[in-house]
Amino acid sequence: xxSLLDRILTPGELSVVFQPILEVRNGSRALHALECLxxxxxxxxxxxxxxxxxxxxxxxxxxxxxxxxxSTAFMAASMLQPEARLCINVHASTLSLDAGxxxxxxxxxxxNRIDPSRLTVEIIEHLPACExxxxxxxxxxxxxxxIKIALDDIGLGQSNYKMILDARPDYFKVDRYLxxxxxRDSRRQAILESIVRLAVRLxxxxxxxxxxxxxxxxxxxxxxIDLIQGHLLSEARxxxxxxxxxxxxxxxxxxLFTPTFS
Amino acid sequence: MLSAHARxxxxxxxxxxxxxxxxxxxxxxxxxxxxxxxCARELEEAEALASRIHYALVVADLRLAGVIGVEGLHLVGFxxxxxxxxxxxxxxxxxxxxxxxxxxxxxxxxxxxxPKSMPDLAQVVFGLLEGAA
Numbered sequence: 001x002x003s004l005l006d007r008i009l010t011p012g013e014l015s016v017v018f019q020p021i022l023e024v025r026n027g028s029r030a031l032h033a034l035e036c037l038x039x040x041x042x043x044x045x046x047x048x049x050x051x052x053x054x055x056x057x058x059x060x061x062x063x064x065x066x067x068x069x070x071s072t073a074f075m076a077a078s079m080l081q082p083e084a085r086l087c088i089n090v091h092a093s094t095l096s097l098d099a100g101x102x103x104x105x106x107x108x109x110x111x112n113r114i115d116p117s118r119l120t121v122e123i124i125e126h127l128p129a130c131e132x133x134x135x136x137x138x139x140x141x142x143x144x145x146x147i148k149i150a151l152d153d154i155g156l157g158q159s160n161y162k163m164i165l166d167a168r169p170d171y172f173k174v175d176r177y178l179x180x181x182x183x184r185d186s187r188r189q190a191i192l193e194s195i196v197r198l199a200v201r202l203x204x205x206x207x208x209x210x211x212x213x214x215x216x217x218x219x220x221x222x223x224x225i226d227l228i229q230g231h232l233l234s235e236a237r238x239x240x241x242x243x244x245x246x247x248x249x250x251x252x253x254x255x256l257f258t259p260t261f262s
Numbered sequence: 263m264l265s266a267h268a269r270x271x272x273x274x275x276x277x278x279x280x281x282x283x284x285x286x287x288x289x290x291x292x293x294x295x296x297x298x299x300x301c302a303r304e305l306e307e308a309e310a311l312a313s314r315i316h317y318a319l320v321v322a323d324l325r326l327a328g329v330i331g332v333e334g335l336h337l338v339g340f341x342x343x344x345x346x347x348x349x350x351x352x353x354x355x356x357x358x359x360x361x362x363x364x365x366x367x368x369x370x371x372x373x374x375x376x377p378k379s380m381p382d383l384a385q386v387v388f389g390l391l392e393g394a395a
Contacts, residue, residue, distance in 0.1 A: 058309050
């Protein structure tokens with residue numbers, strides 16, 4: 001019987017949906033980036049990304065699974081016009097174990113007509129990077145080819161002050177845990193305010209994830225967080241769905257699609 | 263009574279086994295009883311599910327797809343450490359007293375030798391869940 005891991009690594013088994021990150025400023029909205037969110041083999045327990053990635057970590061196969069996810073994401077995103085900025089997820093452990101990953105990202109992106117300068121690598125992890133020097137070198141290599149760095153789940157797990165210092169992220173992605181219900185929770189507000197202050201000092205931008213409530217949106221905007229991701233503004237969907245219905249929270253994405261979709 | 267409760271509460275069960283017919287029979291039976299049932303064939307698959315989903319009860323076969331032969335024990339320990347409220351049943355067809363005592367030490371609420379009919383297994387499941395309620 002084929003193992004789940006074999007299935008994940010079989011071309012065509014993974015799929016990708018895209019979720020817009022919108023820039024909301026002075027009442028106007030514009031697309032900032034699309035995050036590529038991977039989905040595991042259809043009809044299996046691994047279809048949700050969080051279970052797929054947890055499985056990969058438990059199998060200690062983050063490197064192979066991350067490469068398969070990246071290939072899938074780049075192939076799907078090759079349909080987009082060059083204006084679209086893309087966010088892709090990579091485990092910190094992959095960056096520290098797979099020394100060839102920056103080159104792989106560079107080559108695979110270019111093969112799919114994606115200039116690496118359009119990319120933001122979001123570092124996901126629930127374990128400390130095991131080979132710190134390799135990890136930091138990998139981040140430098142990514143920066144050298146024009147890729148920006150985002151730290152996922154700021155404030156949770158390993159996305160702590162040390163990681164912020166070492167990784168020098170261009171973006172702080174604030175986890176939904178801190179965002180959801182912030183409008184009625186002064187403690188969450190205090191933490192969000194401190195993250196914003198820290199980001200300003202470190203010349204980074206803040207993305208609020210998991211924005212699903214208009215009151216939470218108003219709260220994070222009032223704190224100066226202007227990059228917003230969440231179901232309130234847009235669900236994650238496959239690209240052809242955006243192409244067929246390109247209006248997202250008042251923002252038209254039609255210009256992102258090649259004539260194939262128009 | 264518990265069937266209606268299971269439906270109302272959205273109780274979720276995980277069954278982990280390398281035997282496809284057992285998985286399928288378990289899923290059919292307990293889905294009909296009102297539970298939401300997830301099936302896993304590999305230890306890592308079961309752990310990935312259990313680390314993201316809260317299960318009311320987990321049934322773990324001692325053997326899962328893998329080579330160590332006692333993957334079910336690992337799963338029992340993993341789930342118990344992560345969520346002590348989850349009821350745990352270990353199934354084994356060659357379980358020695360040592361395995362049973364290790365299973366209990368790791369947090370199993372019941373140790374069942376196979377073969378066991380589905381109604382008998384259901385009785386244990388309902389008993390544990392009613393005790394936990």
